[in-house]
Each structure stands twice: as C-alpha cells, then as structure tokens.
Amino acid sequence: MARPSIWLLLLLIGCPSHCPRATQQHSSRRAYHKTPRAIAQYATFGDRLVGMALTVGAEDGQLLVGPQRVRVVPLGDIDVDHPYRQQYDSNDPVVSTADGQLFPSFSACVVWLVATCAHQATRSLAASTVSHPGPVMDLYRTLATSPIQDDIAHVDCASPDGSKHQRVIVLSGARRDNAFAAYVRVSAASASGYVVLGTTEADVEGAEGWLRSAPATGELLRRSARGIGVDVDALRLVDLSGSM
Incomplete structure (x- = not known):
C-alpha cells in the first residue's frame, strides 16, 4: 500500500x-x-x-x-x-x-x-450497511483493502488483529482546481460493514436519486471503485440525498 x-x-x-x-x-x-x-x-x-x-x-x-x-x-x-x-x-x-x-x-x-x-461540512449522499457474510460483504472488504491507484488520495487503518479495516478515499477536494469535496468511507469486518458517501457538490434541482442529484460525485465514485474491481450498483447504496 x-x-x-x-x-x-x-x-x-x-x-x-x-x-x-x-x-x-x-x-x-x-x-x-x-x-x-x-x-x-x-x-x-x-x-x-x-x-x-x-x-x-x-x-x-x-x-x-x-x-x-x-x-x-x-x-x-x-x-x-x-x-x-x-x-x-x-x-x-x-x-x-x-x-x-x-x-x-x-x-x-x-x-x-x-x-x-475537512469533510465535516459535507452532506451524506448515500450509504449502505451489511451485518452478515456474503457477496456484498466481500465487496466492502475489497473496497477497504485492495490496492488503490497512487494518484487517488486515500488512507487506511485496521484493528490490531487485522480483522477490521477502514478506508477513506478522497474522491474530490485534494487538488486546488477541484470545485467541490467528496469522499467515500468504508468499513469492513468479518461479518459487518458500512459505506458512506459524502459530498459538497451542489444539488441538481429537481433530480431524483443520489446519482442524479450529484452526478460528478457519482461518476468519481464509479471510476474509483471500478479501478479496484467493485461495481457500485452491487454495493446497494441507499439514497440519502433528499434527507438533508
């Protein structure tokens, strides 16, 4: 890493x-x-x-x-x-x-x-949790532990016994020319985990669903996840864009 x-x-x-x-x-x-x-x-x-x-x-x-x-x-x-x-x-x-x-x-x-x-001011855009082993849990673990491109700002941490891993991926906001800040935080243990996506990207008025309300953030997440072999749709993210 x-x-x-x-x-x-x-x-x-x-x-x-x-x-x-x-x-x-x-x-x-x-x-x-x-x-x-x-x-x-x-x-x-x-x-x-x-x-x-x-x-x-x-x-x-x-x-x-x-x-x-x-x-x-x-x-x-x-x-x-x-x-x-x-x-x-x-x-x-x-x-x-x-x-x-x-x-x-x-x-x-x-x-x-x-x-x-720095991301305390972001709005939660989408999230997902899982509380049992299975394909979705495997995707969480892949997102939290797989090698990631060096040009993508990220940081990892783990439990002392190595059974739980967490990662923050800075999707946007790590460069001076970025127009907004966005990040995804993922946690993966042996049988439970979560994914939270946050952004400061302005809402697209009248749009329904997190992918349409913050399209640039959604595309950055797809690109980042695709780079480590994860299909965003398979994460089963729940829309939170209308809850703020």
Missing part, C-alpha cells in the same frame, strides 16, 4: 478553522532529534498548516494531535502476521488511536484526521 503524500495532501485539503487546537512543545533540541522524523516535522509546522497542533504526552510515545489521542506503537507490539509490521518505518512509525485503531504510519493518521475534519 502506498503511503499518502502527507505534506502535499495537508496543504491542498486544508482543515476548517473550527478544528480544536492544542499546544505543542519540544522541550529541547535533543528531544527533537530523538523523536521520529515525521512526528518531529509535524510538531514544527503542522499546526500552522491544518490547525491541529501536537502535544507530547508525559508517557513515552503518547501524543495528542488536535483532539485525537494517539500512541506510537513499537514494532515488537504489532502482531507478527499484521501487514503493518512488514512495512514498519521507525521514521514514520505505526500509531494507534484511543479507540484501538492502528494506522500504518503517523502520517497516515494525520491525513485521516485532516480528511475527516
């Missing part, structure tokens, strides 16, 4: 000014150089980029990124069969959140937080 281009993505997506802020401090030059490179770089100027400052906790490896508590996970604490162990980078280490989700890197965690924060 390709690592997200964090600094470019942070600059292009940005983050709303209402995101919580905190205070970051590096107690000394020595402490800076002992900190993993990606974390030290973010501590230096991340707050100015996205409004989510970094606070280093009293306990070793404990961090606060904006509102989110995260912990640097040592290589030895990751299950030997977990995919994140194989790609571990001490300069940009695996981190876990307070709810137990593992991110393949600190950079990936920050991109997830930025994408989530």
